[in-house]
Amino acid sequence: MSPAELASASPWSRREDNAHDTQLPANVVVDAVSQAELRDEFARSDLVVVPVVETDFHAGITTILEAMAMARPGVCSATEGQTDVV
Secondary structure, three states, X not given: XXXXXXXXXXXXXXXXXXXXXXXXOOOEEEOOOOHHHHXXXXXXOOOEEXXXXXXXXXXXXXXXXXXXHOOOOEEEOOOHHHHOOO
């Protein structure tokens, strides 16, 4: 199985990143990357997945738009914050 990289929170977010407290499959790596590294990750990706839960803000919107800007196909949760963009 190919490794999956998980960038779970923005360094600019005031909300806590709780991905490190979650049990994840062995092939999933949680990591923080710079903007340049993130752009490189998008360029190498076959698919960008943005799984989010309902929140009181537009979680994942930047990732969705960046994937679109890099011409990468994306899959995201059907949450209220994303349905008007995708």
